[in-house]
Amino acid sequence: MNDDQLRRYSRHLLLPEIDLEGQDSLLRARVLLVGLGGLGSPIAMYLAASGIGTLVLCDDDVVELSNLQRQILHQTADLGRNKTLSAADTVHALNPDVQTIIISSKLAGERLHTEVEKADLVIDATDNFPTRHALNAACVTLKTPLISGAVIRMVGQVTSFRFDLSPSPCYHCLYPDQGDVQETCAQTGVLAPLAGVIGSLQAVEAIKVLVGIGDSLRGRLLQIDARNMAWRVSALKPDPACPVCSPESSRAVST
Numbered sequence: 393m394n395d396d397q398l399r400r401y402s403r404h405l406l407l408p409e410i411d412l413e414g415q416d417s418l419l420r421a422r423v424l425l426v427g428l429g430g431l432g433s434p435i436a437m438y439l440a441a442s443g444i445g446t447l448v449l450c451d452d453d454v455v456e457l458s459n460l461q462r463q464i465l466h467q468t469a470d471l472g473r474n475k476t477l478s479a480a481d482t483v484h485a486l487n488p489d490v491q492t493i494i495i496s497s498k499l500a501g502e503r504l505h506t507e508v509e510k511a512d513l514v515i516d517a518t519d520n521f522p523t524r525h526a527l528n529a530a531c532v533t534l535k536t537p538l539i540s541g542a543v544i545r546m547v548g549q550v551t552s553f554r555f556d557l558s559p560s561p562c563y564h565c566l567y568p569d570q571g572d573v574q575e576t577c578a579q580t581g582v583l584a585p586l587a588g589v590i591g592s593l594q595a596v597e598a599i600k601v602l603v604g605i606g607d608s609l610r611g612r613l614l615q616i617d618a619r620n621m622a623w624r625v626s627a628l629k630p631d632p633a634c635p636v637c638s639p640e641s642s643r644a645v646s647t
Contacts, residue, residue, distance in 0.1 A: 393419070397489070401443050414603040415443060421602045422446040424507050426499060426527060427517030428475040429453075430587030431541050431594065433465040435517055438595040440483040440490045444602075447483060448507060450495040451475040462584040500526060509534050513598055516540045517591065521567070525636075528563035531555055532637045537601050538563070541594045546583045546619040548590040551628065552597045554610040555637070561611060561630040562637040586618045 393401075393416065404410045404418075421444050425432055428451040439447060455463075455470045455478055463475075470478040476494035483492055499507060508514055508530040516527050516538060524540070531538040531553065538553040540563060554560045593614070600608055613626045632638055 409605045410603055417603050418443045419445045421512045422510060423598060424448045424511040424514045425517060426450045428465055428479045430462040431517035431591040433463045434588045434591035435515055435595045436465055436479055436483055437486060438592060440487045442599060444490060446491045448493045449476045449479045450499050452496060452498045462587045504530050508536050511536060513537045513601055515594055515598055524563055529636050532562050539594045539597045541590045543587050543590045544582055545580050546586060547617055548586050549613055549615045550590055550593045551613045552608040552610045559630045561628045564636040565631040565634050566628060583618055
């Protein structure tokens with residue numbers, strides 16, 4: 393670590409849970425972040441500021457005016473630009489030492505498998521069930537930790553799936569039905585700073601997993617009702633009949 397890095401990350405270095413060794417782990421880490429909207433914005437910014445070595449930024453959408461209410465990665469001048477390009481600019485402005493890799497198309501199939509395999513950790517900041525389930529299945533197969541978050545209206549949730557540890561529930565255990573019909577922020581609205589709260593918690597979980605700090609939300613679902621400022625933690629258990637992560641599943645294989 394050079395002198396500039398020692399100054400930049402000095403507040404992390406003062407934490408005995410992180411120190412030089414933990415910060416070095418962050419500097420060497422590769423994180424796949426899928427979704428650069430309301431959740432992905434604070435995640436990308438805090439991970440960049442914290443010194444994650446490589447951020448793989450994935451989103452196939454462009455910046456629209458309605459995004460700017462909560463998607464703080466992007467500015468008015470970015471309207472019409474691909475979110476990956478806007479996000480990379482913001483990340484580099486925060487911390488030019490962070491390497492960014494942009495994927496401006498839908499991540500699926502062999503490319504999805506390859507990117508999950510390369511990553512030390514995957515963060516799901518998407519807003520649709522098919523992508524969430526595809527990420528989950530790939531992470532189960534490759535035993536890659538997955539941090540999942542969601543927010544709509546004035547409620548949000550976050551959890552960590554540790555497929556590198558056993559046993560661990562997966563996203564399909566939590567939501568077996570992929571949901572042909574689902575609510576979206578465009579239909580029901582979302583409280584802007586709540587996306588920041590959930591995304592920030594996902595970033596906290598990511599750093600904890602990468603450094604090995606304390607207890608993650610593995611096996612627990614943290615939920616917030618922002619309207620009443622009520623928090624709830626629920627236990628998650630593996631579904632023994634889960635077609636994705638159960639020992640009998642063809643997807644739950646060692647690599």
